[in-house]
Amino acid sequence: MKRKTWIGFGGGLLAVVGVATYFAAKPKEEVKWRTVKVDKGNVTQRISATGTVNAMVQVAVGTQVSGVISALYVDYNSLVKKGQLIAQIDSTVWQTQLQDAQASLLRAQAAYDFAQADYDRSKRLAADKLLADQDLDTKVTALKTAKGNLESAKATVDRAKANLGYCNITAPVDGVVISRLADVGQTVAASFSTPNLFQIAQDLSKMKVQISVDESDIDQVKVGQRAFFTVDSLPEKQFMATVSQVRLEPITNSNVVTYNVVMEVPNEPLPGSEHPQGPAETDPEKAWERAKDRLPEGTTKAEFLARFKARMAERAKATASAAPRSAADRLAAARTPGGAGLVGGPTFSGNLALRPGMTANVTILTNQRKDVLRVPNAALRFNPAAFMKEDKKPEASARPGGQARPAQRPGGSASGMVARREDHVWILENGKPKAIPVKAGISDGQFTEVSGEGLQEGQAILVGVEEPKNASNTNGARPLGGPRGMH
Numbered sequence: 414m415k416r417k418t419w420i421g422f423g424g425g426l427l428a429v430v431g432v433a434t435y436f437a438a439k440p441k442e443e444v445k446w447r448t449v450k451v452d453k454g455n456v457t458q459r460i461s462a463t464g465t466v467n468a469m470v471q472v473a474v475g476t477q478v479s480g481v482i483s484a485l486y487v488d489y490n491s492l493v494k495k496g497q498l499i500a501q502i503d504s505t506v507w508q509t510q511l512q513d514a515q516a517s518l519l520r521a522q523a524a525y526d527f528a529q530a531d532y533d534r535s536k537r538l539a540a541d542k543l544l545a546d547q548d549l550d551t552k553v554t555a556l557k558t559a560k561g562n563l564e565s566a567k568a569t570v571d572r573a574k575a576n577l578g579y580c581n582i583t584a585p586v587d588g589v590v591i592s593r594l595a596d597v598g599q600t601v602a603a604s605f606s607t608p609n610l611f612q613i614a615q616d617l618s619k620m621k622v623q624i625s626v627d628e629s630d631i632d633q634v635k636v637g638q639r640a641f642f643t644v645d646s647l648p649e650k651q652f653m654a655t656v657s658q659v660r661l662e663p664i665t666n667s668n669v670v671t672y673n674v675v676m677e678v679p680n681e682p683l684p685g686s687e688h689p690q691g692p693a694e695t696d697p698e699k700a701w702e703r704a705k706d707r708l709p710e711g712t713t714k715a716e717f718l719a720r721f722k723a724r725m726a727e728r729a730k731a732t733a734s735a736a737p738r739s740a741a742d743r744l745a746a747a748r749t750p751g752g753a754g755l756v757g758g759p760t761f762s763g764n765l766a767l768r769p770g771m772t773a774n775v776t777i778l779t780n781q782r783k784d785v786l787r788v789p790n791a792a793l794r795f796n797p798a799a800f801m802k803e804d805k806k807p808e809a810s811a812r813p814g815g816q817a818r819p820a821q822r823p824g825g826s827a828s829g830m831v832a833r834r835e836d837h838v839w840i841l842e843n844g845k846p847k848a849i850p851v852k853a854g855i856s857d858g859q860f861t862e863v864s865g866e867g868l869q870e871g872q873a874i875l876v877g878v879e880e881p882k883n884a885s886n887t888n889g890a891r892p893l894g895g896p897r898g899m900h
Contacts, residue, residue, distance in 0.1 A: 444800050444801065444878055445878060445879035446797070446841060446846075446875050446877075446878055446879070447875070447876050447877040447878060447879055448841070448873040448874060448875055448876065449788070449789055449792065449873070449874060449876050450870075450871050450872065450873055450874075451786055451787075451788055451838075451863075451868060451869065451870055451871065451872045451874060452786075452787060452870060452871075453784055453785065453786060453787070453870050454784070454785070454787055454860070455781065455782065455783045455784070455785075456781070456782045456785060456787055456854070456855055456856065456857050456860055456861070456862045457778060457780070457781045457782075457857050458633070458778070458779050458780040458781070458855040458856065458857060459776050459777065459778055459779065459857065459858075460626065460630050460633060460634065460776070460777045460779055461774075461775065461776050461777075462624040462625065462626055462674075462775050462777075463624065463772060463773065463774055463775065464622045464623050464624030464625070464642075464676075464772075464773045464775050465622070465623055465770065465771070465772065465773065466620055466621075466622055466644065466767050466768070466769065466770065466771040466772075466773050467614075467620065467621055467622075467623065467769050467770070468588075468591075468614035468615060468616065468617055468620060468621070468769055469615065469616060469619050469620065469621050469677070470586065470588075470614070470615035470616065471591075471612060471613070471614050471615070471769065472585050472586055472588070472612070472613045472615065473609045473611075473612055474499070474582065474584065474585060474609065474610055474611040474612070474613055475603075475607035475608055475609045475610060476500075476502055476579065476582055476601055476603055476607065476608055476610060477576075477579045477603055477607060478502055478507060478576050478579045478580060478603055479502075479600075479601060479602045479603045479604065480502040480503045480504075480506065480507070480580065480600070480601065481502070481503040481598060481599070481600050481601075482500060482501070482502060482503075482595055482596065482597055482598065482599050482600075482601065482610075483501050483502065483503045483504075483597065484500060484501040484597065485499070485500050485593070485595070485596070485597055486498055486499050486500065486501075487499045487500075487584075487590050487593075487611070488590065488593060488760075489590060489591070489592070489593055490589060490590060490591075490760045490761040491589070491590045491759070491760055491761075492588075492589055492759040492760060492761055493584040493587065493588060493589070493590060493613065494584060494587050495583075495584055495585065495586050495587050496583050496584065497583060497584045498581055498582070498583055499582055499583060499584050499590075499611065500582040500595075500610055500611075501580060501581055501582065502579070502580040502581075502582070502601070503580070504577055504580040507573070507576045507577040507579075507580055508577060510573045510576065510577075511570070511573035511574060511576075511577050513573075514566070514569040514570040514572070514573040515570055515573075517566045517569060517570075518563075518566040518567060518569070518570050520566075521559070521562045521563040521565070521566035522563055522566075524559045524562060524563070525556075525559040525560055525562070525563040527559070528552075528555045528556040528558070528559035528560075529556060529559075531552055531555065531556075532552045532553060532555070532556040535548065535549050535552040536549065536552075582610065584613060585613070586613060586615045587615065587616075588613045588614050588615040588616060588617075589613065589614050589617055589761045590611055590612070590613055591612050591613070591614045591769055592611060592612035593610070593611055594608075594609055594610055594611065594612075595608075595610045614769055617680055617761070617765055617767075617768075617769075618679065618680050618703070618765070619677065619678070619679055619680060620677075620678050620679075620680050620767045620769075621657070621675055621676065621677055621678070622640075622642060622654055622675070622676045622678060622773045622775060623673055623674070623675050623676075624673070624674050624676075624773070624775050625664065625671040625672070625673060625674075626671060626672055626673075626674050627669070627670075627671055628663075628670040628671065628672065630779075631659070631671075631672045631674075633779040633780065634656060634659050634674055634777060634779060635656065635659070635779075636656055636657065636658065636659060637655065637656060638655070638656045638777055638778060638779060639653065639654075639655060639656075639777075639778050640653075640654045640655070640656060640676050640775055640776060640777040640778065641653050641654065641775075641776055642654060642678075642773040642774055642775040642776065643773070643774050644766075644767065644771045644772065644773055644774075645771070645772060646766075646771070647684075647766060650684070650766070652678055652681070652766075652767070652773075653678065654676040654677060654678035654775075655676060655677055655678075656674060656675075656676050656777065657675050657676060657677045658674070658675040659672065659674050659675075660672055660673040660674070660675070674777075676775070676777075678767070680765045680766065680767045681765070681766045681767070682764055682765060682766065683764050683765065683766050684766075697718050697721050697722065700717075700721055701714055701717055701718065701721075780855050782854060782855060782862050785854070785862045785864075786862065786863055786864060786868060786869075786870060787860040787861060787862050787863065788838055788851075788860065788861060788863050788874060789859065789860060789861075789876055790856060790858070790859060790860065790861055791876045791877065792838050792839075792874050792875070792876045793836055793837075793838065793851075793853060793861060793863075795839065795875055795876055795877060797839055797846040797875055797878075800878050801846070835850065836850070836851050836852065836853045836863070837849060837850055837851065838851055838863070838868070838874045838875075839874060839875040840872065840873065840874055840875070841873070841875070846875060849865060849867050849868055849874075850865055851863040851864065851865035851868055852864050852865055
């Protein structure tokens, strides 16, 4: 019985050893690499930012004198011409100051005339040796003093006239009133600053977009580069723009440095609006150049110019009939409740797509390379060493792509080193990954331009590994912080 027990125990032990030997000798499943081919194509580099749409020239119109606003002749959306009267300040106080200055001028003139006559008389007496030189010097001084007082009085009159003129506020440019900041009867004080009454956009047919670009990207932005943007009111419409200015002024906010970039964009009519109306165009040739691409097919220049001149004549007639004919009429109209007198002139129709203050989602095309070798960005990030056994891992000298090697000083010391990026892609050679050094160029977020010896179009490079069907996402190496096969 004892012998049989030992025989059975020995047989079981041999079976266990045999099974263990079999599984130990069984080859492990090889890593299945995912590859893509190096191809040729275009790579376009972009910068995205958010900015604000505004008119090319937007002027704040204020008052240089204090007082009560007695009249307003324009309202929101009013079309104005340079020099047109748009508001008035009550001039009673300033008219009184002018009268007082004129009275002072009369007194100064009389004093000067008397001093001049007294000097002439004293000069004749001094010539006959009937007046001492000292007395003559006194007369000369009195004459110069009187002349100075006269000049000062003249300057005071000029200043009073200027202040009185400032009570009439005129438009500094042709354009559209986009903001009115005061009402009739409101008191404005110009003691320490100039109160703004209106904002006038000079020309809404051409707009500008101003964005802030981070200091890390600003060197990529150049004048003349193309850009496109969308606005929230027309999310499906893309507007084309051109970079017109890259400002040197740094703007620091919360330790973040940005620079302003300005782009120009022609305004466009709203969808379904055939004829955009902005500030009135008076030059027929300019109107033709602006509208010829949007006119119905077959429209000739002569036909357009004839219709244009007819519209201009009708507009001039309507403006003349609607405008108040006297200052009293204008003042009465401006004081009418509800502002009925503020919209008597031509107004902006509002059928242009871009309006001041809109938010623009901008993309600038900073660089483009055509027909170049390119690889997916994942190929430059991939590190095959994490998926290989220790005895089969690449040598340390290969330095997997994306790692940094210290840049040594001339003496060979690595102290005080500065990180220097070395990019690689990986190929399979005899079934094992091999690193190929490459020089990375621009990237569009999906592909990166590459160049280097040993790299050619159609060559297969590694971008990841195939995930086994029965493998769990919680197991295995994750060289880039994600599940295997996803890099």
